Amino acid sequence: MKMIKRRYVLKFPPQSGDKPLSYVLVKEYDIRINILKAEVVPGKRGNLLLELEGTSSNIKNGIKYLEQHQVECSPLDKKITLNMDQCIHCGNCTAVCFAGALTMHPETWQLQFNKDECIVCELCLKACPMNLFEIDFHNGN
Ligand code: SF4
Ligand code: SF4
Incomplete structure (x- = not known):
């Protein structure tokens, strides 16, 4: 088998x-x-x-x-994409990302997205006031 x-x-x-x-x-x-x-x-x-x-x-x-x-x-046949160009670095998404994929850089306070840590819980989709997160259904494993 x-x-x-x-x-x-x-x-x-x-x-x-x-x-x-x-x-x-x-x-x-x-x-x-x-x-x-x-x-x-x-x-x-x-x-x-x-x-x-x-x-x-x-x-x-x-x-x-x-x-x-x-x-x-x-x-996990989907992944999360982020339109970083329009990010205002408010940090809202980092508060819901328990997986630690979204963090603020400790010195620049710019958002960092480590895609390898993402478990596609989708909580960031609602947390972002700019609607910058999307689910990509085509590039999963
Ligand atoms: S989907 Fe979940 S784990 Fe992935 S970046 Fe968003 S909040 Fe973090
Ligand atoms: S919630 Fe949206 S605008 Fe705010 S830091 Fe996260 S991605 Fe950027």
Whole structure:
């Protein structure tokens, strides 16, 4: 069976631990899990960016299993673009970017966008008063 890799952003409901669910993915669905990013605050939603490796049908069934357990799963087949030319460097977007992709330069206070850190949570889209962020659906992996 052909093994494939897929990246997903998982949003766990408050109070749910990800460990038992991850265990099921590994044991029941034979999926290898690589955690690329994790943000889990006690009592709040947890967010994980995972790379899953397995057969196409196992990954599909594993995702279905997670969704049945109130985990929101979004494939990372899109990316965020920013029109930096029109940025006024207000910093609003940095306040919502828990992944740390958007930061203000500590000396110049100019916005910096590190695309490699972006987990496509889309929170910056609403945060920007200039509407400078867009979702690009065509250049994902
Ligand atoms: S989508 Fe926006 S807010 Fe979310 S991680 Fe990427 S840059 Fe940050
Ligand atoms: S919210 Fe928009 S205008 Fe403000 S720093 Fe971020 S990208 Fe620039």
